Amino acid sequence: MVNKYMNNNKIKSLMEKIENNFFSQKSYFYSLLPYILISGIIFSLGIIIGYCLIEIFPSESEKLISLFKQTYEPILKMPKFSQILFIFLKNGITSFSIIITGIFFGIIPIVSLISNGEVLGILFGFNLSKYNLFYLLLGILPHGIIEIPCFLITSAIGLKIGRNFIKKIFGKEGNLKEELNSGLIFFLKIIILFLFLAAVLEVLVSPELLRIY
Numbered sequence: 001m002v003n004k005y006m007n008n009n010k011i012k013s014l015m016e017k018i019e020n021n022f023f024s025q026k027s028y029f030y031s032l033l034p035y036i037l038i039s040g041i042i043f044s045l046g047i048i049i050g051y052c053l054i055e056i057f058p059s060e061s062e063k064l065i066s067l068f069k070q071t072y073e074p075i076l077k078m079p080k081f082s083q084i085l086f087i088f089l090k091n092g093i094t095s096f097s098i099i100i101t102g103i104f105f106g107i108i109p110i111v112s113l114i115s116n117g118e119v120l121g122i123l124f125g126f127n128l129s130k131y132n133l134f135y136l137l138l139g140i141l142p143h144g145i146i147e148i149p150c151f152l153i154t155s156a157i158g159l160k161i162g163r164n165f166i167k168k169i170f171g172k173e174g175n176l177k178e179e180l181n182s183g184l185i186f187f188l189k190i191i192i193l194f195l196f197l198a199a200v201l202e203v204l205v206s207p208e209l210l211r212i213y
Contacts, residue, residue: 035156046117106162143202
């Protein structure tokens with residue numbers, strides 16, 4: 001009971017820190033909204049493509065599912081804290097890479113949006129034939145409702161940096177260094193905290209909800 005109370009306090013403290021940091025970065029977040037919308041559209045297209053690939057290339061989709069299981073099964077055998085740390089670091093490094101590589105005309109963020117959308121579409125479509133929709137949502141939403149928006153925002157930052165780089169090439173107004181700094185500050189102040197919270201929920205909450213169901 002004490003441990004549960006301490007964990008609740010830690011999560012509450014983390015949420016307060018996120019809220020305070022967000023208000024300090026509110027204007028930058030608003031500048032990202034058009035790019036978040038674009039990221040959402042590209043990501044959704046990736047999901048649709050992935051879902052369709054199951055019907056077009058069923059054997060290849062099964063191979064991807066098998067590879068996915070082989071990659072993540074050893075992680076599930078780790079202690080809970082190690083799982084949280086692994087997921088957090090993996091998502092953190094990926095997000096950081098998307099922001100930095102946004103400088104290359106925003107191509108890498110676009111490719112990442114499509115490829116991750118495809119994987120999610122394949123996983124969702126494949127498991128939908130085995131489990132009902134509510135069960136799948138129960139396993140995804142607790143952490144996905146934080147993790148997916150973080151991914152979209154990170155991609156949006158990469159796209160914004162890429163657009164700024166293109167403007168710079170054509171001699172138009174723009175400060176690439178300032179844009180890159182703003183994106184990294186937002187990542188360190190906001191995204192990284194949300195990613196940690198998502199990792200905690202993915203390891204401690206989502207499996208428990210599936211077990212109870």
